[in-house]
Amino acid sequence: MTSLLALASSPAYQDRIDAGWGLARFAEVAEAQPVLVRLVLDNKDTGVTYETTEALLRRFDALGLSLVATAFATADENHADWIYSAISKVLGISTGERDAAVGICEPLTHSANEELRRGATRLLKEIKSLTPILTTIRR
Numbered sequence: 680m681t682s683l684l685a686l687a688s689s690p691a692y693q694d695r696i697d698a699g700w701g702l703a704r705f706a707e708v709a710e711a712q713p714v715l716v717r718l719v720l721d722n723k724d725t726g727v728t729y730e731t732t733e734a735l736l737r738r739f740d741a742l743g744l745s746l747v748a749t750a751f752a753t754a755d756e757n758h759a760d761w762i763y764s765a766i767s768k769v770l771g772i773s774t775g776e777r778d779a780a781v782g783i784c785e786p787l788t789h790s791a792n793e794e795l796r797r798g799a800t801r802l803l804k805e806i807k808s809l810t811p812i813l814t815t816i817r818r
Contacts, residue, residue, distance in 0.1 A: 699731030719750035732765035752798030
């Protein structure tokens with residue numbers, strides 16, 4: 680993981696993208712979390728924003744969503760657009776995945792952490808706005 684943390688500071692955007700995907704697999708490690716948020720808010724290339732957000736969302740868990748939400752809380756309009764694009768790609772395919780993400784994100788909107796709560800509220804609104812192309816039929 681040490682090499683992934685080093686890659687996250689590389690001047691090459693491709694290295695930072697690789698770091699985002701790699702570190703998303705180690706999101707439980709405390710040292711990775713602020714680096715992942717920083718990569719979502721990459722100040723040099725929004726491709727890093729998009730790819731790191733996608734990697735975190737593809738975890739389909741509360742930790743991935745909370746890291747995206749934390750970044751989303753302070754994202755400027757440009758970064759927010761790229762975060763939304765990743766949300767659409769990952770959660771805009773099936774209603775089952777979108778609805779599962781809503782269920783995971785909802786409790787984050789009640790966090791004691793104000794930044795997480797604000798970002799999760801913004802994230803939840805964006806997830807709920809999606810109209811997935813595949814509908815899960817419930818019997």
